Amino acid sequence: MDEKKIEEAAAAAPKAKETGLWDTIEGKFIETFSSPKLAIFIFIILAILSIVGTFIEQNREPAIYISQHGEKWYRIISVLGFTDIYHAWYFTLMIILLSINLSVCFSRRLPPKWRLIKDKTVIMAEDAILRQKNSARLNHNVSIQQMRDAISGLLKKKRYNVLIEEKGSGISIFARKGAIGRIGSDITHVGLLAIFLGAIIGSFFGFKGFATILEGETKHFPQGGFDLRVDKFWIEYYDDYKIKDFFSALTVLENGKEVMKKTIEVNDPLKYKGIWFYQSSYGQAWDRVEKARFFLTDKKTKGLVAEVIADFGVETPVPKTDIKVKVIGFAADFYYDTESKRIFSKSMEHNNPAIQVEIYEKGVLKSSPWLFAKYPEAFIDKSTKYFIEIGGYKAPQWTGLSVARDPGVNVVWVGSTLLTVGLFLSFFIIHKRIWIKIVDKKDKVDIYVGGNANKDKINFDKEFSSLVDDLNRVSKM
Amino acid sequence: MINSFFWVDVTFWLYLASFAFYMLYGFFYKNETLGQLGTVTAVLGFITNTLALGYRAYESGHAPFANLYESMLLFTWATVLGYLFMEFRYKFRIIGAFVMSLIFLSILTIVWLLPYRYQAIDPLNPALQSIWLEIHVITTFIGYAGFAISFGISIMYLLKNGVEKKTVGGLKDFMARFPDLGILDDLNYKSIAWGFPFLTIGIITGAYWANYAWGTYWSWDPKETWAAIVCLIYAGYLHARVTHGWRGVRTAVFAIIGFLAIVFLYWGVSFILPGLHAYA
Numbered sequence A: 001m002d003e004k005k006i007e008e009a010a011a012a013a014p015k016a017k018e019t020g021l022w023d024t025i026e027g028k029f030i031e032t033f034s035s036p037k038l039a040i041f042i043f044i045i046l047a048i049l050s051i052v053g054t055f056i057e058q059n060r061e062p063a064i065y066i067s068q069h070g071e072k073w074y075r076i077i078s079v080l081g082f083t084d085i086y087h088a089w090y091f092t093l094m095i096i097l098l099s100i101n102l103s104v105c106f107s108r109r110l111p112p113k114w115r116l117i118k119d120k121t122v123i124m125a126e127d128a129i130l131r132q133k134n135s136a137r138l139n140h141n142v143s144i145q146q147m148r149d150a151i152s153g154l155l156k157k158k159r160y161n162v163l164i165e166e167k168g169s170g171i172s173i174f175a176r177k178g179a180i181g182r183i184g185s186d187i188t189h190v191g192l193l194a195i196f197l198g199a200i201i202g203s204f205f206g207f208k209g210f211a212t213i214l215e216g217e218t219k220h221f222p223q224g225g226f227d228l229r230v231d232k233f234w235i236e237y238y239d240d241y242k243i244k245d246f247f248s249a250l251t252v253l254e255n256g257k258e259v260m261k262k263t264i265e266v267n268d269p270l271k272y273k274g275i276w277f278y279q280s281s282y283g284q285a286w287d288r289v290e291k292a293r294f295f296l297t298d299k300k301t302k303g304l305v306a307e308v309i310a311d312f313g314v315e316t317p318v319p320k321t322d323i324k325v326k327v328i329g330f331a332a333d334f335y336y337d338t339e340s341k342r343i344f345s346k347s348m349e350h351n352n353p354a355i356q357v358e359i360y361e362k363g364v365l366k367s368s369p370w371l372f373a374k375y376p377e378a379f380i381d382k383s384t385k386y387f388i389e390i391g392g393y394k395a396p397q398w399t400g401l402s403v404a405r406d407p408g409v410n411v412v413w414v415g416s417t418l419l420t421v422g423l424f425l426s427f428f429i430i431h432k433r434i435w436i437k438i439v440d441k442k443d444k445v446d447i448y449v450g451g452n453a454n455k456d457k458i459n460f461d462k463e464f465s466s467l468v469d470d471l472n473r474v475s476k477m
Numbered sequence B: 001m002i003n004s005f006f007w008v009d010v011t012f013w014l015y016l017a018s019f020a021f022y023m024l025y026g027f028f029y030k031n032e033t034l035g036q037l038g039t040v041t042a043v044l045g046f047i048t049n050t051l052a053l054g055y056r057a058y059e060s061g062h063a064p065f066a067n068l069y070e071s072m073l074l075f076t077w078a079t080v081l082g083y084l085f086m087e088f089r090y091k092f093r094i095i096g097a098f099v100m101s102l103i104f105l106s107i108l109t110i111v112w113l114l115p116y117r118y119q120a121i122d123p124l125n126p127a128l129q130s131i132w133l134e135i136h137v138i139t140t141f142i143g144y145a146g147f148a149i150s151f152g153i154s155i156m157y158l159l160k161n162g163v164e165k166k167t168v169g170g171l172k173d174f175m176a177r178f179p180d181l182g183i184l185d186d187l188n189y190k191s192i193a194w195g196f197p198f199l200t201i202g203i204i205t206g207a208y209w210a211n212y213a214w215g216t217y218w219s220w221d222p223k224e225t226w227a228a229i230v231c232l233i234y235a236g237y238l239h240a241r242v243t244h245g246w247r248g249v250r251t252a253v254f255a256i257i258g259f260l261a262i263v264f265l266y267w268g269v270s271f272i273l274p275g276l277h278a279y280a
C-alpha cells in the first residue's frame, strides 16, 4: 500500500508550469530515469557484456586472438571493442546511465519515503484498520483504561514506539518500529554511487606502474619527488623448496636524506606520500653479472686444464696457465641488432645468456668474444689454445615492485561501507506498524487491531497473532 | 588413525544418513521420528564437518581454504549451518530433503569426484598469506550458503506450483509436507537476503585485500567479474521483487539462474577460464 504511494509519487511527472517543449523533455527524462525498470535493463546489458569479457581474454596481443579465434573473428572482436570490453565506450555509458538512474531514483523517492518514515498519524478509522494486511477485531469486558494500559505495556515490551491519542469515546494507538530499515536501500544506492565516483577519481588522478630495481640501486620517483633504494632482497622457502615469501628492504630518500625504512613483503606494502610500493615479483638482472665461472680445456687434448671464477670487471688470472680473463658484458637473452650493430638482451628472461670476456695472454689483450652458456661451441675463440666455456654465473637479483597511487580508493571504501550497512538495514531491520482503536461500549470495549510489515511476512504473522492472543488474555486477568 | 580424512569420511556417512532420513520423512512415511533423525544426523554431520576443517587447519598450519577440496568442505559446513538455523526458526523439515540432497552431492564430489591431487595439503603461496584470506573466504561462503538454500527452496516452489496447477491427486499428496507457496516464496527471499549481503562483503573484502596485496582493488579477472555478474542477477531478483512485485514462479526461476551462475563462479571459472583465482 505504502510502497505504491512512494512509487506513484516518484513516477509522477513534475508539475508543468507551462507545457513547453523543455518541460516535456524534462518530464520524459525523469519518467525514464526514475524507473527501476531501466535499472533491470541495465543490469542485463552489463551482465551480458561482462560474460562476453570473461570468455574472450582481455588486453592480449593480436597474435593471441588470431591463434585462438582466427583472423576474421579477431577483426570483428576488435572492432566491437571486445578485447578491452570493460573500458569500451558502451560499458562506460551503461555505468553512467546506471548512475543517473540511481541519482534520479534516489532523489524522487526519498521525500515520499521520508514522509512515510516520519508519519505519526495516530488516528485511523476502524475500517481502515481492518483493511491492513493483518487485522483482527475483538471485544472484551474490561475498562477502556485497563485495555489501553495493557496494550501499551505489551507493545512497549516488544520494543515498539507507542503513540496514544484519546478522542471522544475512543482511544487510538499507533505503534511502530524499524522505520530506519526503509532507507537501507537508499544508503546502498548512495554507497554504489560513491564507489563509481571513487573509481572515476582513481582513473583520472591515479597511476599504476611497475619498477624493477637491483639490490643496492636507487630509483627516482618523480610522481612523489623522492628516491627509493633497495638495500636487500631475499626469498624464504618452505622445507620442500616451494617459495614461502619474498622480501625487499627499502629506504626512502628525500634530497639524499633517509626519511623512512621498511621491509616489504607480499601482502605488506610500503606507503609514502600517497604512493604504495607492493612486492610483486623478482628476477635476475638481464644486463649484468656479478661473477662468472669458466672452464678452460686444451683444444688439442680436450682435457680440462683449469677452472676460474671471475668477478665482473676484474682481470683474473687462470691458474696453471698464462691467461687472464675479464668479464665485461652480459645479455640474458642475447640479441644482435643488425641495424644499430648493438648487442642487448631482448627480454628479461634468461633464455640465451651470453657473457662477453676479454682474454689476455701474458698480459696482452688477445680478443673479446661473446660466450654462450647454452651453445658453448657456437663460436670458438681462436686467439689462444684454450677452449673457454661458461660454467655458471651469478646475476644480481632485482625486485619487482608494483607502484600505485589511487586518490579515489578511500572513496571506494567509504562507498563499500555504506553499501554494506545499507544492505543490513534493508534486509534485517523491518518496518512494522500497528494501529489499534479501542472503542468504549459501556461495560465492554471493542478493539480493532491492524498492522503491516514491509517484509518478512512470516514473522510478522506470528508476531501479530501472538499479540492478538495476548490481548485476548487481558480480559481474563 | 584420526586425521582430517577420517572426519571427512564420517561426515560423508552422516550427511548421507541425514539426506536419507529427510527423504523418507518428506516423501514416504508420515513419521515425525524420521524427520528428527534427519535433524540429529545433520547436526552430527555438521560437528564432524567442523572437526574435519579443524584437523585440516591443524595439519596444514593454515586456514583450510587453499584449494577446492578444502573450500568444498567449507561450503557444506556453511550451508548445513544456515539450513539448521532455518529449520530451528521456521520448523519446515521438508526443506531439509532438498538442502541435504545438495549437501550430499557436494560431499560426494569431495570424496569421489575431485582429482586426488586436491586432497594433498599445499603450503600457501605468498599471496594467500593474510588474515584477509580468512575473512574473504568465510563471508563469501556464507553468501554461497544462502544462495544454495534459496536454490533448494526455489525447486520446491516450482514442483509444488506445477503440481497444484495440474491438481494430480497422488502427487499432491506426495507434497503434502511442503509449506504453502507464499511461505516458500518468503523463505526464498529470506535466504537471498542472507546470501546477498554476505557475498557483497566477500567481494568487498576481496577487493580490499587485492588492493593491499598488489595495488588494485578491481582488475576484472574472471572470478571477480563473475562475482559481479552474480550480484547483478540477484540485484535483478531483488528489484523485480521489491519494485515490481514479482513473486512465485518468476522469482523462483530467477533464484535458480542465480545459483547456476554461482556454480559457474565457483567451479566453472576455476576450471574453464584463466585468471588469478586459479587456486580455489
Ligand code: HEM
Residues within 6 Å of the ligand: A033, A034, A035, A036, A037, A039, A098, A101, A102, A105, A109, A182, A185, A186, A188, A189, A192, A423, A426, A427, B235, B238, B239, B242, B243
Ligand atoms: C547495481 C546496482 C544496484 C544495486 C546493487 C542495488 C541494490 C538494491 C538493494 C539491495 C535493494 C533492496 C532490496 C530489498 O529491500 O529487498 C534495492 C532496492 C531498490 N532499488 Fe536498487 N540497486 C541498484 C541499482 C538501482 C537503480 C539504478 C535503481 C533506479 C531506479 C534502483 C532502484 C531501487 C528501488 C526503487 C528499490 C526499492 C527501494 C525501497 O523502496 O526500499 N536500484 N536496490
